[in-house]
Amino acid sequence: MSNTPPTRIVLIEDNQEYRDVIKLALAEVEDLELEEKFGTCEIALRYLQDLSNKRPDIILLDLRLPGMLGLEAIPFIKDYSPKTKIIVLTLSDSESDVLNAISLGASGYLLKSATLDEIVSGIRAVQNGAATLDPSVAHFLLQKLKKHIPQNALGIELSQRELEILTLLGEGLVKKEIADQLGIGYTTVDTHVRHIYEKLQVRNAPSAVGKAYKLGLFNDE
Amino acid sequence: MSNTPPTRIVLIEDNQEYRDVIKLALAEVEDLELEEKFGTCEIALRYLQDLSNKRPDIILLDLRLPGMLGLEAIPFIKDYSPKTKIIVLTLSDSESDVLNAISLGASGYLLKSATLDEIVSGIRAVQNGAATLDPSVAHFLLQKLKKHIPQNALGIELSQRELEILTLLGEGLVKKEIADQLGIGYTTVDTHVRHIYEKLQVRNAPSAVGKAYKLGLFNDE
DNA sequence: TCCGTTATCCCGTATTCACGTGATACGCCT
DNA sequence: AGGCGTATCACGTGAATACGGGATAACGGA
Numbered sequence: 289m290s291n292t293p294p295t296r297i298v299l300i301e302d303n304q305e306y307r308d309v310i311k312l313a314l315a316e317v318e319d320l321e322l323e324e325k326f327g328t329c330e331i332a333l334r335y336l337q338d339l340s341n342k343r344p345d346i347i348l349l350d351l352r353l354p355g356m357l358g359l360e361a362i363p364f365i366k367d368y369s370p371k372t373k374i375i376v377l378t379l380s381d382s383e384s385d386v387l388n389a390i391s392l393g394a395s396g397y398l399l400k401s402a403t404l405d406e407i408v409s410g411i412r413a414v415q416n417g418a419a420t421l422d423p424s425v426a427h428f429l430l431q432k433l434k435k436h437i438p439q440n441a442l443g444i445e446l447s448q449r450e451l452e453i454l455t456l457l458g459e460g461l462v463k464k465e466i467a468d469q470l471g472i473g474y475t476t477v478d479t480h481v482r483h484i485y486e487k488l489q490v491r492n493a494p495s496a497v498g499k500a501y502k503l504g505l506f507n508d509e
Numbered sequence: 510m511s512n513t514p515p516t517r518i519v520l521i522e523d524n525q526e527y528r529d530v531i532k533l534a535l536a537e538v539e540d541l542e543l544e545e546k547f548g549t550c551e552i553a554l555r556y557l558q559d560l561s562n563k564r565p566d567i568i569l570l571d572l573r574l575p576g577m578l579g580l581e582a583i584p585f586i587k588d589y590s591p592k593t594k595i596i597v598l599t600l601s602d603s604e605s606d607v608l609n610a611i612s613l614g615a616s617g618y619l620l621k622s623a624t625l626d627e628i629v630s631g632i633r634a635v636q637n638g639a640a641t642l643d644p645s646v647a648h649f650l651l652q653k654l655k656k657h658i659p660q661n662a663l664g665i666e667l668s669q670r671e672l673e674i675l676t677l678l679g680e681g682l683v684k685k686e687i688a689d690q691l692g693i694g695y696t697t698v699d700t701h702v703r704h705i706y707e708k709l710q711v712r713n714a715p716s717a718v719g720k721a722y723k724l725g726l727f728n729d730e
Numbered sequence: 731t732c733c734g735t736t737a738t739c740c741c742g743t744a745t746t747c748a749c750g751t752g753a754t755a756c757g758c759c760t
Numbered sequence: 761a762g763g764c765g766t767a768t769c770a771c772g773t774g775a776a777t778a779c780g781g782g783a784t785a786a787c788g789g790a
Contacts (some may be wrong), residue, residue, distance in 0.1 A: 310610075331764055332673075352514070354524060387654075387658055388609045389764075390651055390654055390658060391654075391655055391658040393655070394651075395648070395651070396647075406630075409627075410644075413644030413647075414644075416644075416646045417648065418643075418644035418645045418647065419644055419647040419648035419651050420644055420647060421642055421647045421649075421651075422629075422639075423634030423635075423639035423640055423641055424634075424639045424640075425646065426634075426639065426640040426641060426642045427616070427638065427639045427640035427693075429640075429650065430611055430615075430616070430640050431656065432612070432652065432654070433611055433612075433653070433654065434612055435583060436654075436657050437608055437611065437612040447765080447767085448765090448766095449767065450781060456778085457715045457716075458715055458716060458718070458719030459716055459719060460711050460712055460713060460715070460716030460719075462713065462745090462746065462747090463746075463747080464746085472767085472768070472769090473768075473769055473770085474765070474769095475768085475769050476768050476769060477787090478747085478748085478749090479767080479768075479769080480582075480766095480767080480768095481747090481748085482748080483765095483766085484747075485748085485749095491681055491748075492679050492681060492683070492714075492747080492748075493713075493714065493715040493747080493748095494678045494679055494681065494714040494715050494717070495678075495679060495680055495681030495718075496715070497715045497716075497718045497719045498679030498680060498681075498718045498721075498722070501718075501719070501722040593772095668735080668737085669736095670736075670737065670757070671736090683775090683776065683777090684776075684777080685776085693737085693739090694738075694739055694740085694748060695739095696738085696739050696740055696741090697737070697738050697739060699739095699777085699778085699779095700737080700738075700739080701736095701737080701738095702777090702778090703738085703778080703779075706778085712775080712778075713746090713777080713778075714778095
């Protein structure tokens with residue numbers, strides 16, 4: 289236990305009080321080490337950019353900061369210190385903040401209403417390659433996901449070739465170009481397209497592409 | 510505190526040992542009450558169907574059960590007791606189990622590696638209208654979501670009319686049908702479509718539909 | 731006041747599509 | 761041995777598309 293190096297943490301948070309709360313909380317945990325804390329992204333990024341500093345394992349990142357916002361800083365953090373995992377720790381439970389943080393690659397999203405225990409176990413989870421989400425954020429994401437998970441198993445299955453051709457169609461190639469690219473004849477492509485229409489029960493290419501997206505036929509790769 | 514009724518919990522789990530562990534754990538928590546525990550879905554569903562029984566607030570549901578699988582039971586639970594929230598509690602972290610559980614409307618997904626504290630706080634979160642996810646499940650879902658969140662803000666914006674027409678195109682209508690449905694002329698539709706192609710930088714309808722999905726232009730409604 | 735965006739409408743044409751109606755061949759399952 | 765799905769190829773035709781090149785009108789910002 290004691291020979292594994294502690295998890296190195298950097299806190300970016302402008303509120304002095306909350307900063308101190310976190311500092312005291314982490315000080316009590318043996319294998320977590322609060323390396324630095326910063327009040328703005330600008331200063332934090334300068335620290336990360338300095339090659340003489342060791343890279344932290346985890347960054348706890350507030351979003352509403354004076355100057356550069358936390359979300360804006362994420363790409364720079366990823367750039368300067370690619371291996372550092374980011375846990376957003378903020379008051380905001382706005383949908384767009386959550387979605388942006390995720391698409392920018394955050395490994396966790398906690399609210400400041402979280403207990404210190406939850407923050408510590410969140411850090412441990414992320415350090416182990418997992419993720420941590422505030423329950424209310426998780427609820428929001430589950431609702432979001434429910435809509436985006438296609439229930440594809442309606443017996444509709446395209447062959448590999450058909451999916452290939454449909455993909456190219458959706459990318460803008462005309463049948464002749466698809467034939468050339470696949471090294472097959474035009475009429476073959478035409479036949480495949482007809483089969484696709486039958487299976488998807490559509491009558492033309494735009495709706496075939498649309499239905500394929502709705503059914504999630506493109507999801508798997 | 511003590512005048513709020515306890516959260517009523519039902520456990521569906523075939524492993525005798527784990528069932529007892531949960532029973533003992535919940536017995537120690539004041540505001541949680543393990544109402545019943547069942548070894549199979551069939552028996553549990555019979556209990557839920559019996560109108561003389563009170564409906565539980567939470568069901569902890571294992572997936573790998575003798576007879577009917579946990580996932581199969583979810584729609585029946587939703588039917589017999591719509592207000593009951595379901596937390597999946599299983600060994601399986603298979604992607605399809607997670608996705609199926611979510612699309613069937615589970616409010617939580619915990620693994621049996623979870624500590625009893627995590628299970629209790631998960632129950633509390635769900636009872637409060639939030640959700641609970643095992644960190645490794647959360648990680649998987651975040652990765653999944655990252656792909657599905659489009660970064661639409663590339664300056665590409667269709668007018669309302671254009672989006673309307675593109676939607677209908679993706680549903681399989683030909684330009685003439687779109688014109689009739691919108692009560693405008695064929696040439697007007699044609700012009701709109703040209704503008705759509707310009708904005709999306711494509712040359713035909715299938716790729717316009719494809720690109721719209723990729724950019725998430727259909728996401729907002 | 732002028733320009734950009736949006737929405738509406740028109741003509742003509744070469745290209746492409748959708749589809750009816752075929753064919754051959756391979757593998758798999760029964 | 762026969763059937764089913766897949767992949768390949770072919771011809772012809774009417775329908776639809778993509779696009780060049782126009783136009784008018786309303787609205788709002790520069």
